[in-house]
Amino acid sequence: AQSVTQLDSQVPVFEEAPVELRCNYSSSVSVYLFWYVQYPNQGLQLLLKYLSGSTLVESINGFEAEFNKSQTSFHLRKPSVHISDTAEYFCAVSGGSSGNTPLVFGKGTRLSVIA
Amino acid sequence: EAGVAQSPRYKIIEKRQSVAFWCNPISGHATLYWYQQILGQGPKLLIQFQNNGVVDDSQLPKDRFSAERLKGVDSTLKIQPAKLEDSAVYLCASSFGTNYEQYFGPGTRLTVT
Incomplete structure (x- = not known):
């Protein structure tokens, strides 16, 4: 069985400052890792994913995450945040091999960017 | 490409009543998921x-919960009878093939009073 721990429930940060949202997972099988973002009153949107290959993955809006197998982590980072990044961020893991395995989510981290 | 559609967006019912949610996945997506998101989780x-x-x-x-996906396209999730603890957002997602990416609808926010 897989599980995900997001260590911070809320992260306030000033605009243009760097941010790191932490995610640790546990799994007995090979994992695939995801970060989803949820803006107010909207559904979840995929931000980035790690399936294989390079352990550093990037999104189109400046976020990046690094898969660290030894530390079982997949932390999300952005060097300079914008007001529009204010949202809830969910880390998720999928442990199946079929590509259609359900996701197991963490409890989420609410990122608040302060002007 | 149209996204995952869900209706209604909001629903308020009293406990012990029944409710149904509808989901239309992205065309061609064979896999459909229903997730429950309780506030703060x-x-x-x-x-x-x-x-x-x-x-x-x-x-x-x-x-109390049932779901069906007739003809492999649309899906309906039903709750009967509802309890207070069923208050949550119900998310529908769909995926295609083996790319591990799930596409989520906007969700239905259910409040049970």
């Missing part, structure tokens, strides 16, 4: 369909 899988067959319903409270 991450989404939790309720049921997964592959075409019109159930793949995983181990976390579905079958005494």
